[in-house]
Amino acid sequence: MAHAPKDSGVSLSSFFDRNKLPSGVKDECDEFVKSRFPEESRPCPFQGYCSYTVCVGTGIIVQFRPFAHKLDLGIITTACEVFGTLAPQTDCLGELGQTGLHIYSMRRLPGVSLIDLRADNDRSALRARLENVVRDFAQLQAISWRHAKLNKDITKKRTVGSSLKWRLELMAARLPRRFRNIVVSALVDLPDIERLPWAFSHGDLIPANVMVCPESGRILGLLDWAEAEYLPFGVGMYGLQELLGEHKDGRFVFYPEAKYLRELFWAELITAIPELSQDARRVATIKQAQILGILLWHGIAFDNGKLDRVVEEGKDDAEIERLDAFLLSPLGSSSSVLRKKRIMLSSPLALVRKIRVGNPCCF
Template sequence: MADEQLALEASINDFFHRSGLTSRDRLDCYNFVENLYPGRPISPAICQGYCSMTIFVGDDLVIQFRPESYRLNLQITDAAREVYRAFAPETKYLATLPESGLVVYSMRRIEGISFKLFRANDAFIARSTYYRMELCKDFAAFLAKSWNNNNVEELPLGRVGKSIITRLKSLAEGLPSRFLPAVRKVLRNLHQIEALPWVLTHGDIVAANIMVHPSSGKLTGLVDWAEAERLPFGTCLYGLEEILGEMTPSGFQYSGDAEELRALFWAELQRHLPELEQKSALDAVKLARDLGVLLWHGIAFDNGAIDRVVQEDRDVEEVRRLDAFLDLSGHVDLDWVSKI
C-alpha cells in the first residue's frame, strides 16, 4: 500500500511538472472540488492518466483536470455515451481554473476497477481462464454495439482518420524492416478496410482504461475517451491483446490460454455480427486490426504529438508490442472455434 501511495504521488507530481504548474495549482484543484462538493469524501484515483489529474468524489463521481492542450471534445464524449451507453461515462464541462488554466470536467464513475489493478491485486482470479473468457465475450459485445450505429456519421474525421495513408507511408519508410510486410499488406488492402463501417473508436484501449467488476471480471466500461474518433470498425482490436497478455521485462508475454480466448472472442464477435460470416468482411476486420496495431504502436505518443515513427532503441515497449501483435496478425485457431 505504501508503494502504491508513493507511485500515486509521483504520477500526480509528474503531471503538474509536465504541465508547467506548481503545488499551489494542485492545491487549487483540491479546493475547487471541496468547495463544489462540501462534506463529500474526495480522493485521487489510484490510476492517473498522462494528460490529466483525476479525483473521485464519493462512490459515483469523477472530477478530472486537464490542460487546455488536452481539452476533451464533448461532441465525442456525448457520442461515446450514445453509442456505448453505460460502458462510457457521461461527461460534463464544469469550469476553467483562472490561475492554472486547467479545464475541469465531471464524469459518472464507471463501476469496478481497472483491469490493470485487477490483474495486479488479484492475480490468480485475473489470470484464470474463466474470468478472462467472460471479459473476452464482453469485449466482443461492446465492440459490436458500434457496427450498425449511424449516429456518428456526422462527426468530422479526427487526427488519425484524416491521415491514415500519410501515417502508413511514414511507417513504411521508418519502421524496422521486419514490420514492412504488415505495413504493405495494409496499404495494398486499405480500400477493404475503408469499406467497413466507420465507427466511434476508443483511442487508447490499455489495461488501465478497461474497467471490470472485481468479483466477476466482467467488463463494466472503458474510461479515457479523450483520443476517440471515427475510424473503420476493428481498428481498436489491438485492445484484445492487452486482455490476452501483458508487458514483462523480457517483452510482451501471452497467457497459456491466449489462443483459446482469442478464438472465443472471434466466435462471439461473429455471433453478434452475422455480417462477419462472409469471409471478405471478416478478412477486412482482421486487416483493420493490423492497421490499429500499426497506428497505435508504430507511432510514438510524444506528449500527444503522435507524428513520429517509433525507433528500436528509443521506444522499446512499443516495438516489443509490434513484435508480439503483428506476429499473430489475423491468426485464429479454427480447432478452438469448432469447440466453442
C-alpha cells in the same frame, strides 16, 4: 459491490511538471474540488498521462486537463449514445483560474480495472474471468458495428481517421525493417479497409481503462474517451492484444490460452454480427483492419499528443516491444492473417462451431 481503490504509487507531480505548472497548482485543484463537492475526496489511484484526477465520494471523479488535452464533449456524448452506461457521462465545470486547466466532472464507473483483476487472482481463477472479458470485448465491437456509418457520411474525421494513408506511408519508410512488409500489406489493403463501416472506436484501450466486475470479469465500462473517433471497423480491435497477456519482466507475454481466447473473441463477434458469418472476405478485411490498428497505436509515438513521429528503437522501446509481440510473435495477430493473405479464409461459421463445441485442452 464497492471496492476500495488501490494506490498505484504514481507520482502526481509528473503531470504538473510535464505541463510546467507551479507547485501550488495541485493544491488549487484539490481546493476547487473541496469547495464544489461536500463528499470526501482524494487523488484517484491511477492517474492518466494527460490529466490530474480526483475521486469524490463513491460516484464522481473530477479531472483537470490542460488546453492541449481538453475534452471534446461532443465525442463523450457520442460515446454515451453508442455504448450507454459503459461510457461515463461528463460535464464541463469551466477553467481553474489562470492555470489554463479545464475542469470536468464525470460519473465514476463501477468495478475495478483489469490491472487490479489480474493482480488479485491466481492463474486458475483468472482464466474464467478472462473468457468473460474477451466475450464482452466482442460485444462492445458488435455494438459499434450496429452504430457504424459509411465513410462518406463521416463529415468530420479526427486525428487518426483523417490521415490513415499518410501514417502508413510514414511507417513504411521509417519503422524498423522487420515490420515493413506488414505495413505495406496494410497499405495495399487500405482501400478495402476504408470501405468497411466506420465504427466509433475508443482511442486508448489499455488495461487501466477497462473496468470489470471483480467476481466475474464482465466489462462494466471504459475510461478515458478523449481520443475516441470514427474509424474503419476492426481498427479499434487493436486493444484485444492487451487482453490476451500482460507485461512481465520488461516485455509483453501472451497467456498460454491466448490462441483460444483470440478464437473465442472472433466466434463471439461473428455470432453477434450474423451478416459476417457468410462473408469470409469481409472478415479477412476486418482482421487486416485490426493489424492496421496495432500499427497506428504502437507504431506512431504519442509525444504528448502530437502523433506525428514513427517510433524508434532505443527511444520508444516499449512500443517497439509491443509491435514485436503483437505482430511478429507466433501468438500475435498478424502471423496467420499474412499467411492467408489473398486466400479466402475458411467459413466463419466453422470457427463459431469450433469454439461452441469447445477445446478443453486449451486450459
